[in-house]
Amino acid sequence: MNSACVYRAYDETGALLYVGCSGRLLARLDQHRGNKPWWSEVRHIDVQQFDSRDDALEAESAAIASESPRYNADLHASAERAWKTRRLAQEVAHKRGVFCNVASCSRCARGRAYEASRAAS
């Protein structure tokens, strides 16, 4: 499985500077060190590990949309749009009684597991 993590970079006052997602955290942070002007403000980084890249990407979009990191500004609008589009698609799928494709949806995960167990028996 393709695990990945979501990381949050904070400045010395605890303000959120940046949220990112990567399967190779250390390489990505090295990259930021080289090309992001805000890197010098970073004092603390929180890392959250996910089992799949989809879950991590979803958590990243949600975090960017809801936590408004200072330096995700360009990405913020598009992440928010993508997030809303996915939420809408999820709502429509649930209303139609089919499984949505949001990786972290526990409701559909339970439904899929149930169908799989019925198919297996």
Ligand SMILES: [Zn+2]
């Ligand atoms: Zn669902």
